[in-house]
Amino acid sequence: MITNMTLLTSPVLIGINIYFFTITVISFFFAHLKRLRYSALIIGALMLMVVISTRDLSYGDAGTYYKYYVAYPNPVDIKFEFLFDKLIALSKLLGLSPELFFFITTAIQFALLFFGFYRLTKALNLEKYFEFIIYLFISGFTFYFQTVETIREGLALSIVVLAVALYVEGKLKSSIICLFISFLFHSSTIILLPLIFLRRISNKKLLILTTILLITSSFIDKYIVLLAKILNLNYILLRLELYRDFGGGSKTVLLRVILIFVSVIAFYFLIEKILPHEIENINLLKFYIYMSTFLFIAVPFQELARRNLFRFSYFIPFFVAIIIEKQEFFPKKKIPILLIILVGTFLYHNIFLQSYHAMVGLLNW
Incomplete structure (x- = not known):
């Protein structure tokens, strides 16, 4: 077996x-x-x-x-x-x-x-x-x-x-x-x-939010834990503490998060600036940026960040195909x-x- x-x-x-x-x-x-x-x-x-x-x-x-x-x-x-x-x-x-x-x-x-x-x-x-x-x-x-x-x-x-x-x-x-x-x-x-309810918010505004979250992620965990304590969210607090300590075997979580951030920026300019009329691609980009906000919040909780990275790999192949499909890049x-x-x-x-x-x-x- x-x-x-x-x-x-x-x-x-x-x-x-x-x-x-x-x-x-x-x-x-x-x-x-x-x-x-x-x-x-x-x-x-x-x-x-x-x-x-x-x-x-x-x-x-x-x-x-x-x-x-x-x-x-x-x-x-x-x-x-x-x-x-x-x-x-x-x-x-x-x-x-x-x-x-x-x-x-x-x-x-x-x-x-x-x-x-x-x-x-x-x-x-x-x-x-x-x-x-x-x-x-x-x-x-x-x-x-x-x-x-x-x-x-x-x-x-x-x-x-x-x-x-x-x-x-x-x-x-x-x-x-x-x-x-x-x-x-x-x-x-x-x-x-x-x-679903962020459909009318521009990808540019979402991208600004993800950038802020990445920059502040090194200390934002303290406020997340504090908020969970104030709201008496014991289950969430327990999970956050678990994810902070668990998953120490990976040495490249932060590196991969930075690579995701770079890819988010690249896909934003590709789709918003070069393919602005293809609404399906813009919707996929919105999902990608939205997912990155949770990834950046989770950076201090290594195991949580690692698991969020899994979700990205479901959709990265689609962006690779989108890039290759565009004639102006690879005629x-x-x-x-x-x-x-x-x-x-x-x-x-x-x-x-x-x-x-x-x-x-x-x-x-």
């Missing part, structure tokens, strides 16, 4: 990554064969799903979910969100084994994630980059962490991708519904709900640039990520 620590070094998983790499390269030259392309993706997704769902479930977050499932409905020390709890209740009612339950949750997450990615590529007119975007994401650490360990959050963020696609399309009510459903799987996604050089990025991603996944300690302790995404 594959353990969480040996998952990325599994020859089977490396073979699946090579499969996705191959169909992504082929998609550049046969973009018109949609049915064949999507069939190949589904086959790859099924293989990946089987490998991930048959891993060792005895430790880590997955171990906690396993023990919770086995003990349910007997009293346990921890309670999960409503929909995740009801999913367990239904599975127990049907007499499903823990292994089959994890297979089903993996299948649900994959279905939601791939559909959300497809919907967002369609909203941004990036359908021909669908395989490219999928490959960039599944080759990074976040994908495996969210499917192997933080299953609840992985389910929630898969729904968030769909919510963002609906937001980009201007379907606010549907987006709110999706965000609310994601909240019932993992309560952390509640921070995204105010985004007649799209395919070579796409191949360079793909080869770099392939080497990153199949060489660097083979070291579990490098994966967890250094980059974490």
